Amino acid sequence: MTFRQARWDEPDVWDLVPVLPPGPAPAIPGVPERFRRKETIRWPELSEPEVVRHYTRLSQMNFGIDTMTYPLGSCTMKYNPKVSEVLARRPGAASVHPYQPEPTAQGSLELIWRLERLLTKVTGMREVSLQPAAGAHGEYSALLMVRAYFRDKGELDRRTEVLLPDTAHGTNPASAGMAGFTIREIPSKEGCVDVAALKAAISERTACFMLTNPNTAGLFESEILEIAEAVHGVGGMLYYDGANLNAILGHTHPGRMGFDVAHLNLHKTFATPHGGGGPGAGVLAAGETLAPYLPIPRVVKSGRRFRLDYDRPKSIGKIKTAYGNFGLDVRAYAFALSHGEEGLKHVARRSVLNSNYLAARLGRSLPRPFRTLVKHEFLLSGTPLKERGVRTLDLAKRLLDEGVHAPTVYFPALVDEALMIELPETESKRDVDRFAEAFERAVQDSPENLRAAPRSLAVGRIDEVRAAREPRLSWKDLRAAGAKVETQ
Amino acid sequence: MPRWISDEPHEEASMLEALGIASVDELFTDIPRKARIGRMGIAEGLEEPEVVREVDKILDRNRPVGKFAPFLGGRIALRYIPAAVDAIVSRSEFYTAYTPYQPEASQGMLRTLFEFQSLWVEMTGLDLANASLYDGATASAESLLFCSRLHEGHRFLVPASLPWEERSVLANYASGPGLRVEEIPYDARTGRLDLEFVRSAVAAKDVFGVLADVPNGFGHLDEGILDLKSMIGDVPLVVAADPLSLSVLEPPGNYGADIVVGEGQGFGIAPSFGGPLLGLFACRREHARQAPGRIVGATLDHDGRRAFALTLQTREQHIRRSRATSNICTNESLMALIFVVYASLVGPRGLAALQTSLAEKARTLASALGGIAGLQAPRFDSPYLGEFTVELSHGTATGFLDRLRRRKILGGHPLADPRPGAPPAPERLLVAATDAVGEKEIQRYAAAARAWSAAGGVA
Numbered sequence: 022m023t024f025r026q027a028r029w030d031e032p033d034v035w036d037l038v039p040v041l042p043p044g045p046a047p048a049i050p051g052v053p054e055r056f057r058r059k060e061t062i063r064w065p066e067l068s069e070p071e072v073v074r075h076y077t078r079l080s081q082m083n084f085g086i087d088t089m090t091y092p093l094g095s096c097t098m099k100y101n102p103k104v105s106e107v108l109a110r111r112p113g114a115a116s117v118h119p120y121q122p123e124p125t126a127q128g129s130l131e132l133i134w135r136l137e138r139l140l141t142k143v144t145g146m147r148e149v150s151l152q153p154a155a156g157a158h159g160e161y162s163a164l165l166m167v168r169a170y171f172r173d174k175g176e177l178d179r180r181t182e183v184l185l186p187d188t189a190h191g192t193n194p195a196s197a198g199m200a201g202f203t204i205r206e207i208p209s210k211e212g213c214v215d216v217a218a219l220k221a222a223i224s225e226r227t228a229c230f231m232l233t234n235p236n237t238a239g240l241f242e243s244e245i246l247e248i249a250e251a252v253h254g255v256g257g258m259l260y261y262d263g264a265n266l267n268a269i270l271g272h273t274h275p276g277r278m279g280f281d282v283a284h285l286n287l288h289k290t291f292a293t294p295h296g297g298g299g300p301g302a303g304v305l306a307a308g309e310t311l312a313p314y315l316p317i318p319r320v321v322k323s324g325r326r327f328r329l330d331y332d333r334p335k336s337i338g339k340i341k342t343a344y345g346n347f348g349l350d351v352r353a354y355a356f357a358l359s360h361g362e363e364g365l366k367h368v369a370r371r372s373v374l375n376s377n378y379l380a381a382r383l384g385r386s387l388p389r390p391f392r393t394l395v396k397h398e399f400l401l402s403g404t405p406l407k408e409r410g411v412r413t414l415d416l417a418k419r420l421l422d423e424g425v426h427a428p429t430v431y432f433p434a435l436v437d438e439a440l441m442i443e444l445p446e447t448e449s450k451r452d453v454d455r456f457a458e459a460f461e462r463a464v465q466d467s468p469e470n471l472r473a474a475p476r477s478l479a480v481g482r483i484d485e486v487r488a489a490r491e492p493r494l495s496w497k498d499l500r501a502a503g504a505k506v507e508t509q
Numbered sequence: 510m511p512r513w514i515s516d517e518p519h520e521e522a523s524m525l526e527a528l529g530i531a532s533v534d535e536l537f538t539d540i541p542r543k544a545r546i547g548r549m550g551i552a553e554g555l556e557e558p559e560v561v562r563e564v565d566k567i568l569d570r571n572r573p574v575g576k577f578a579p580f581l582g583g584r585i586a587l588r589y590i591p592a593a594v595d596a597i598v599s600r601s602e603f604y605t606a607y608t609p610y611q612p613e614a615s616q617g618m619l620r621t622l623f624e625f626q627s628l629w630v631e632m633t634g635l636d637l638a639n640a641s642l643y644d645g646a647t648a649s650a651e652s653l654l655f656c657s658r659l660h661e662g663h664r665f666l667v668p669a670s671l672p673w674e675e676r677s678v679l680a681n682y683a684s685g686p687g688l689r690v691e692e693i694p695y696d697a698r699t700g701r702l703d704l705e706f707v708r709s710a711v712a713a714k715d716v717f718g719v720l721a722d723v724p725n726g727f728g729h730l731d732e733g734i735l736d737l738k739s740m741i742g743d744v745p746l747v748v749a750a751d752p753l754s755l756s757v758l759e760p761p762g763n764y765g766a767d768i769v770v771g772e773g774q775g776f777g778i779a780p781s782f783g784g785p786l787l788g789l790f791a792c793r794r795e796h797a798r799q800a801p802g803r804i805v806g807a808t809l810d811h812d813g814r815r816a817f818a819l820t821l822q823t824r825e826q827h828i829r830r831s832r833a834t835s836n837i838c839t840n841e842s843l844m845a846l847i848f849v850v851y852a853s854l855v856g857p858r859g860l861a862a863l864q865t866s867l868a869e870k871a872r873t874l875a876s877a878l879g880g881i882a883g884l885q886a887p888r889f890d891s892p893y894l895g896e897f898t899v900e901l902s903h904g905t906a907t908g909f910l911d912r913l914r915r916r917k918i919l920g921g922h923p924l925a926d927p928r929p930g931a932p933p934a935p936e937r938l939l940v941a942a943t944d945a946v947g948e949k950e951i952q953r954y955a956a957a958a959r960a961w962s963a964a965g966g967v968a
Binding site for chain 2 (some may be wrong): 023026031033034035040043046047049050052053055056057058059061062063064065066067069070071072075076077078079080081083084085086087088091092096098099100101102103104106107108109110111112113114115116117118119120121122124125127128129131132135138141143144145154155156157158160161164168188191192193195196197198199200201202204236240241243245246269271272273274277280286287292295296297298299300301303317318329331332334338340341342343344345346347348349351354355357358359360361362364365367368370371373374375377378382383394396417418421426427429432439446447449450451475478479480481482483484485487489490491492493494495496497498499
């Protein structure tokens, strides 16, 4: 254990300097006195170096993919190419207003148009829209499209159900609920959809079946064609959650598997940085049936010019302001151009190789549920740790002391004490081996050490129960609680 | 092949050997033959210099705002971004991190988000803020769903002057639970909300929330909003506020807002053709468990050291699934970081000074445009800050803007819903003062408008 994170005794931003007593805001001619702020915003007045040092110190108390291996399952934490960062900051990308007249934004429109076309080939779908801000936003938009489709067919009254497997990401049922559907969960069998149970559950009430393939157990749903046939057989739509697309790039795609609509995460598969929680970019891809329902505007090419097309009578309309997270589209396009056909295919091959190689090795430390051939990620169960009085959570915290991030833990729920591990293609064999060694050391460490972890980070094990029981959610709360700021 | 994937000789071979297989192909036998594809039909990969040339070639077909005198605004602002903002947001410990699921490893981002939440609380006068939503429009839409959890009813009232994009987003979010978005008419002279309409709608008992924006979609301030809460009683009031305006305007929490949402892009975030943006959301303490999105809380570690973690997570999709308060997972954390860094660099006095200066420029522009035949500027007889609406009595907003563009002026943007089926609307445009324009650019704008007028409103 040689890893040490910075541990700055850094005050909160409002404790860096005395905050001036608030006075009235300046009066603006014509603005009624009633509307005028009586007390200026309570916030410190800081010099630039004070601000830069504060946030630089905070940054040093944070893990990123640039500092360490980040094996979060279903998150596809791959290296974010620096060239993409440079390009997204060009004035031609960053300094363009979405409401500029079309002739002055031909470059943005062309980049969107090109990336959309490229992604139709990656997904095998008819049309692509880059409008959603994130994966869940894409899912939700897709379900609104499904809703609009059945409304047009006069079937919305009876198409009330969305079906999904018990391995689905939480966003799937949440999106379906927000879109007004009731949810039916289909049990898994050996980590994959129990097709018999699915067939028994589908009916003319089925609006949509949502599926991630490969799924969150890291398994390819090999019966996908049969699933598609069954869902279409009752007139339902099939939705592809693209969270795990990385594993199958260039080998199969949602179109070939029979999906009607899909979302992709540019911040996973196409290497745009995750920003400590966002922004993401959730691409929507639709087959022939649902393409007319994509959000407006669509970018179209007329002759050599690009323009925004609002004339889509069946479109669901807008799901956010403007046209999507364009800054991420630029990054993703650079990533796709760099890889090209063979490169993208290699991405899948290398991520699946990393995953199977690591799974085989770690399978000697902890049990692996289900079959052994996995795709980009795999599951382990931390159940045997319980015999030693420790849990998956302790193992996760102990891994942080090794200078690597922890895997996704306690998901999916069908595996007890689950660890979900994904090391994408940008991790070298050396990185994978180093992670494996760290993992083995952590598993074999004493229960005392596991429970005491982490010890090498800015803070020790955090009391999350207390955070929820006594919510302190802002400076205002801290003041109210009379909480003295501790900086030791 | 890009250098992002290690291709050390024998690396793959030794991994295959460890697995006891001959080829990576054997790892794909679980994909049935009938589901496999041949070529995708994508060009072969490029080396980094070629990628740069290729992308630059495309982006060079844009004419960035710096090539013009820019008067564009609306929910997306053009403002100078201090260099220090990019220095901090370029710290890759921040931008290459994932959502802080392991809080011990992510104290930097968590603390920054806690400071961000605190700032939005101070600005709005409410009690708690979340760690961001996608953008202002989806924040308004989440507030609609939020109100529906607090109050009975099917009708959600919004100003008819709300930008059409936002109304469309709201209609989408309302459609799932079978709710209705209804437009509050405005006074033709002042653009102010018809409060009698609100009063009678609320009296009919089916209204579960009312949203008002500050400034409104026309760029104007509506004093009537200060009295809305006393009129609607226990029906939740949402105020969609421009954050910069809150440097000089009363915090909405002080006049009864239960929720304050907003678009945060104007605080240091590049316009980037409309994304990523930043959705702001704050509410009252008693409604904390109904709030959408991630929330960071302060707590302690096992040594009693102060620490931060995502909290109140039982509201969220990964726990509550179909009964979550929202489906949001990935948010706009990095944009939230920019917001709080920008505000800390500029400071509360600097923000108020910036808003004051933009308001001055807008007034100068309005008076320069006064008396030009064929246009009314501002269209509404109401106070405004940095933006106002211009209405043309002949010609089209697009034609007017085209004419200005030929004189290197981005003169604003049309307000009308561009969908072919949309109801006919007056030729209006929203014009914004930006910090990139001064007296000279304002006079150029006026001269171009006079030339348009002299040509009879023909582009």
